[in-house]
Amino acid sequence: MKVQTTALEGVLILEPKIFSDERGLFFESFNARAFREASGVDAAFVQDNHSRSVRNVLRGIHYQAVRPQGKLVRVACGRVFDIAVDLRRSSGQFGRWTGVELSADNARQLWLPPGFGHAFLVLSDSADVLYKTTEYWRAEHERVIAWNDANISIDWPLRGNPVLSPKDAAAPSLPDAEVFD
Numbered sequence: 001m002k003v004q005t006t007a008l009e010g011v012l013i014l015e016p017k018i019f020s021d022e023r024g025l026f027f028e029s030f031n032a033r034a035f036r037e038a039s040g041v042d043a044a045f046v047q048d049n050h051s052r053s054v055r056n057v058l059r060g061i062h063y064q065a066v067r068p069q070g071k072l073v074r075v076a077c078g079r080v081f082d083i084a085v086d087l088r089r090s091s092g093q094f095g096r097w098t099g100v101e102l103s104a105d106n107a108r109q110l111w112l113p114p115g116f117g118h119a120f121l122v123l124s125d126s127a128d129v130l131y132k133t134t135e136y137w138r139a140e141h142e143r144v145i146a147w148n149d150a151n152i153s154i155d156w157p158l159r160g161n162p163v164l165s166p167k168d169a170a171a172p173s174l175p176d177a178e179v180f181d
Helices: 032-039
Strands: 002-005 012-015 019-021 024-026 047-054 058-064 071-077 079-086 097-103 109-112 116-122 126-133 142-144
Touching (some): 002 032, 012 032, 071 079, 071 097, 079 109, 079 126, 097 109
Antiparallel strands (some): 002 012, 012 109, 019 024, 047 126, 058 116, 071 126, 079 097
């Protein structure tokens, strides 16, 4: 497994070793020992999630204000632009973001430590996004920040307007959001 650092300390791009031939391909999408050795992160994942969305759906910026989740994100079908936003006031990176294209073809994964917000934009006709979390989802602690907040200024590769959920469309800006110390 290859690991690339990003502009945000702690957020990593992971590339598994892919074995391919005329029949297709094989790779380990997760191996706890390989993940720990390559990333230096000893994460205990407790939940797997699967999201299917169509082109131009934008989900996020989502996070849990209490019991924050670490997330390991990958795409099983299609392509997305996946982002992490540092929501820890004390980090020195507060409000900064980084993004990467994740796709079924590149098999990349994005590791977001607890304390980061997560969002993605679907670039293909549809996409299946799978992610492991280090904490269980708790509706009462879920928070969202506006995808187009000028305080964060994410450079989304959009064509037209995104398709948003009502919750994402009504999300507050970073200064009005509950974030981490």
